[in-house]
Amino acid sequence: MAVIVALGAFLMTLAGGWTAQRVTDRRHLVLGLAGGLMLGVVGLDLLPEALGAAGRPVFGVPLALLLFVAGFLAAHCVERLLALRQAAHGAENGGGRVPQVGLTAAAAMVVHSLADGIALGAAFQVGGGMGVAVALAVITHDFADGFNTYTLTRVYGNARRKALLMLFADALAPVVGAASTLLVTFPEGLLGGYLGFFGGVLLYLAAAEILPEAHHRHPALSTLLCTVGGVAGIWLVVGVAE
Template sequence: MAVLVALGSFVMTLVGGWTAHHVTDRRHLVLGFAGGLMLGVVGFDLLPEALHGAGNEIYGVPAALLLFVAGFLVAHVVERLLAMRKAAHGAQEGEEQVPEVGLGAAGAMVGHSLADGVAIGASFQVSSTMGFTVALAVITHDFADGFNTYTITRAYGNARRKALAMVGADALAPVVGAASTLLFTLPAQALACYLGFFGGVLLYIAAAEILPEAGHHHPARSTLLCTIAGAAVMWLVVGAAGE
């Protein structure tokens, strides 16, 4: 089931790459809604599940919350290191484009998508409900992943075929990640800790990348309403699944 659901990530990533190639003016609404969904998944599903299953406290703080903060910080550090690498190449090469930087950044996004797939598979080990809600968050933000993978690769002077190849790799990554979880089963406590860590990563992506990108060129009320709608939809989904 996890692999079949991960195919939704495959399709959405390709849609994002296709959109980047043809450029549309409605991307900000999709990103706004995706950011709201991701916020809802973290706050209404991942964190409660992680707190319930992780158990132990470390110096008075639940292990799940420590891992949540660690996930957020790891995502931030990785993003900053990539940004510094790009800046360093820019300083050395002036206005000249450096294709390797674009490929490296796109490769990092492929690695992130692989982790997304592992999260989907691991969530299905908890329950079908958890699996579907995590998959929903991953699938919605994979549109942005596909869009950004294509854009970043092309922005640094790489050929169109290389950009499309990176989008293809990014699309396949979550399917491979989900399939890998068929080979192992995480203990319940370790799984809860992983969900806490992944929640921190997901929140960082939503707060630092998806939502700012959604409002960058279109700081419109419609974008904000889409974000609120995304969080509300996730609240309803989680509430209905718990009844």
């Protein structure tokens, strides 16, 4: 049953990516919406789940929050190191954008979707009611995952072909994750720690890269409304799933 539901997530992810590539003439609105979706996913979905699964304190701070900060710093360090390396080789890439950062971020989205599929399979093992609740959350927010995966890959200067490959990988990941639970049981603490780390990475990309880019050339009210709408949309998804 979990694998069948994961096919719905597969289609929803592709729909999100298709939407992102169809509105390229309104790039600032796409980026504004993507930033809002990413902020909403981090603050309203990933962090609460991470704290619930890996919330034991380390020197007075929940492990999930430590990994959240570590993820933020890791994303910052990776981007700076890649940018310095590019500058040292005299490369020029559209305002300093480093394609590898976009691919790395998209790969993290794929791993996140894999974790979604694993959570989906585990929920159906617990019981039908739990499985339905998790299925609703996974399927609805995978639209945002597909949207963000395609946008992240493209905004850093990667070719459309690579963005589509990452989108397909992200769409396939929940199916693989759900199928894996038929063979393997993953520790809850491990998944919680990953969600905390990934949340930090995603927050960095949203706050330091996506949103500034969205408002740089088009500081319009419509862009701001897209950002707020993205956060509100994730809130609605989380509320319905609960």
